[in-house]
Amino acid sequence: MPLDVTQPHPAGAADARRRAVAIWLLVICGMILVMIGLGGATRLTGSGLSIMEWAPLRGTLPPLTEAEWQRLFALYRQIPQYTLLNPDLDLDGFRRIFWLEYVHRLWGRLIGLAFLLPLLWLWWRGAIDKRLRPRLLVLFMLGGLQGGVGWFMVASGFFPDSIAVSQYWLVVHLTLALVLYGAILWTALSLLRPASxxxxxxxxxxxxxxxxxxxxxxxxxxxxxxxxxxxxxxxxxxxxxxxxxxxxxxxxxxxxxxxxxxxxxxxxxxxxxxxxxxxxxxxxxxxxxxxxxxxxxxxxxxxxxxxxxxxxxxxxxxxxxxxxxxxxxxxxxxxxxxxxxxxxxxxxRPTAALAHDPLHEDGFRQEGRA
Structure with missing residues (x-):
């Protein structure tokens, strides 16, 4: 029979639920890697300023009518990047740069859902150790902060005489992505390899x-x-x-x-x-x-x-x-x-550090015997 990772008493169940959480976090890491690539492509193709609105819910859907395309293109024509760099850009050209930025933003929303929904389900089923829960909540909040930082970065490109985003906001956005990615990867590795x-x-x-x-x-x-x-x-x-x-x-x-x-x-x-x-x-x-x-x-x-x-x-x-x-x-x-x-x-990792690691296997197994 397959092992039920929600049963707390056997030591094997503690191992299984730890692996399940680790695999989920590694999937998130893979999605963040894709996001990093999309961010690089967006920047290098000059697509990052093509969407001038911050609409976390409504922006999930792409333009569905010609009137909506025209409205978004009119917004883009108001910023310096258009007037100083792309004055000859037509609607078809705008569509090309729009789609890359749209996918970039949509992928960010998908990462948020891929983190939040399994987190809630695993939490509800008791598959997440109590000492791991605060860390995961902080990581989720960092992901939300990253979305906000991304918008401020984009908005920095709307100032007069600006044809690109501020390098300072870009570095903040990149650094936060590295922190988030590194923290999730380290947590997953600690769950997969808790022994000394x-x-x-x-x-x-x-x-x-x-x-x-x-x-x-x-x-x-x-x-x-x-x-x-x-x-x-x-x-x-x-x-x-x-x-x-x-x-x-x-x-x-x-x-x-x-x-x-x-x-x-x-x-x-x-x-x-x-x-x-x-x-x-x-x-x-x-x-x-x-x-x-x-x-x-x-x-x-x-x-x-x-x-x-x-x-x-x-x-x-x-x-x-x-x-x-x-x-x-x-x-x-x-x-x-x-x-x-x-x-x-x-x-x-030194043995002394493992002794105080909340993800060390002894903690999981002790809870499993409780």
């Missing part, structure tokens, strides 16, 4: 943690590159217009503005961080393979391969002047690099 299985020495964990930090900072720096469209300039590698450090690197005042508003500095910083990340990851891989075991070793291999692919993809995207297909792939693989880093780090 030593994966390597503490020094290796510290090295992998450094890799995680570098990966995250590099992705955030890439958000500023995307927001400023800095990849459309200095399309040579490894030099930038024949120089290691480009002219004008520190021209803006105050100096901190160069980190977020200076195209030359933003691209150089992203290159530098990407190179530092690749060197650190490959060095950690070479040093750690003989010391890592189990999931940690698999995670290190995945991290090394993903970083190598991502670095090559980044160079190719730059040299090709950021075609949408390569740019979207670069954004998706960035999330896969982060996934591999978290996988390796999770495999190196």
């Amino acid at each position: 299985l030593p994966g390597g020495p503490p020094a290796l964990r510290r090295a992998v943690f450094a890799c995680c930090v570098l990966v995250t900072v590099t992705i955030v720096a890439g958000g500023f590159v995307a927001g400023l469209k800095a990849g459309l300039t200095y399309n040579t590698f490894p030099l930038m217009d024949g120089r290691i450090v480009p002219d004008g690197y520190g021209d803006l005042r105050p100096a901190w503005r160069n980190l977020t508003e200076n195209i030359a500095a933003v691209q150089f910083n992203h290159r530098l961080l990407a190179t530092a990340t690749a060197v650190t990851v490959l060095g950690t891989l070479a040093w750690g393979l003989t010391r890592a075991r189990g999931l940690a070793k698999a995670g290190l291999w995945a991290l090394g391969i993903a970083v190598a692919v991502q670095y090559g993809l980044g160079v190719a995207t730059l040299l090709a002047v950021v075609p949408p297909l390569l740019g979207t792939a670069h954004q998706i693989v960035a999330a896969l690099v982060l996934s591999a880093a978290l996988l390796a780090l999770h495999g190196l």
Whole structure:
């Protein structure tokens, strides 16, 4: 007979319900990966400002009449992107950019439903451990916040003389997506692997943690590159217009503005961080393979391969002047690099940390015996 994951008494039932929740969360992670790709494609095709309304319920349906298409197109013609960048765009051209943004928003709504409905059902059936429930509620609220941040990001492109969204809002949107994705993935891994299985020495964990930090900072720096469209300039590698450090690197005042508003500095910083990340990851891989075991070793291999692919993809995207297909792939693989880093780090969790982990199997089994 199939195991009923809602029965609390057998230890096997606790394992089964933990796996069920983990699989559901991994599905959500997959949906977020698709969302990251859609977001990249939307940005790279200039589609993100095609819908000027925030209508969480009514916006679920696409335009169903010609009059509705004309109304939405008229709204788009009021913003600077149309007047300054696309004055020759006709209704058919508007439809093309509209559909990509519409799918992007619709997919976000589907992620919310795919999280909320199973959460309510599993909660009702008693399949979610009591100590896990607050975490899942926080994750759901973060997802809702992400939708609001996305709208503020879009609205930042409506200001006079603006033909794109603010790079600051774009980075906030990206960073929150990374936090949400990483937290859900880590929770799923903790449910699938709650037992204490030593994966390597503490020094290796510290090295992998450094890799995680570098990966995250590099992705955030890439958000500023995307927001400023800095990849459309200095399309040579490894030099930038024949120089290691480009002219004008520190021209803006105050100096901190160069980190977020200076195209030359933003691209150089992203290159530098990407190179530092690749060197650190490959060095950690070479040093750690003989010391890592189990999931940690698999995670290190995945991290090394993903970083190598991502670095090559980044160079190719730059040299090709950021075609949408390569740019979207670069954004998706960035999330896969982060996934591999978290996988390796999770495999190196120290026993002391597991003892206080609310998702540790002892807690589930103790509740199962209650």
